[in-house]
Amino acid sequence: MRRVPLRPGRRVSVCAALLLAVSCGTAGGGSGEGPAPGAPAGVTADAGSATSVHVMWNAAGSGVRTYEVYRGPTKVGEVPAAQHMVDVTRLRPATRYVFTVRARSADGRLGPPSREARARTPAYAAADQVAPSRPGGVTGRVVDGRAVQLSWTAAHDDRGVRSYAVQQGGVKIHGVGGGQTATVVTGLRPGTGYTFTVRAQDAAGNLSPASTPVRLTTPGTDDRRGTAPTGFEVTSRHEAGSYYLELAWEPPRVDGVITEYQIRLDEGTDSSLVWGGTPPRGRAHHSLYAGREAGQVHRVRLRARLPDGTWGGFSTERTVTTGR
Incomplete structure (x- = not known):
């Protein structure tokens, strides 16, 4: 993939100035042993629209748990170590922005910021309603x-x-x-x-x-193990004359962020759950409307839309009865 080199920004290192006098400690905290991750290299930023910029970078080596993306001093994104890009949205048109990326290790140590990548969003053309031609x-x-x-x-x-x-x-x-x-x-x-x-x-x-x-x-084999949600549990809840199915599960451990699930109810109804913002860390929860009658038996399972756009495996199917 071709990368356009960007002019590095100016950055003052307080740690460098104090290097001979005192140890700067671990960047960003953390109590683990060993050095913090290095600064990610090859950071680029390209305006995708008047309100978004696509930021990309190269891996910062082994031992990285997540990457944190900053707009100036403000953290605007965090992705798993396997992901090396993010779309920063809700920006202002016709505005210059400076982005940096930092790596965080598995024991919580935050490495130094990368070199700055600069991008300018174009002016918003409110009257422009003509879409580009098809690639x-x-x-x-x-x-x-x-x-x-x-x-x-x-x-x-x-x-x-x-x-x-x-x-x-x-x-x-x-x-x-x-x-x-x-x-x-x-x-x-x-x-x-x-x-x-x-x-x-x-x-x-x-x-x-x-x-x-x-x-x-793609060549090779994939038995889809590890792509299904685990620890799936379903209980019934009654509130204001209606019954709800309370779902809880552990997201599959995959390379990237999962933002969508398909919930299959009684083998006949599929509903889509899409996180509107940042997906929750750890165990996920969702409440599903199940009608107003007690004693109704439901079978539920769900699967995740993986970061590569395909569907993962279904979770274990659970059976629950409303009112019990």
């Missing part, structure tokens, strides 16, 4: 069991294409700047079939139609 000529090749390379011909827009979104199963899983027409998508699963499409976006947030799909299968 064409999408092709792909398998790199290995966990990565593929995609390329396409540039889309056109009367005011310019700001970014491209790579989707799998209708879900955005990757993004690049409007000047790029190729990328490598990582974090995939071996032995899995994928259908990728590409959409262009302009500064006003208008999205083009999806490109012609390209289908690729």
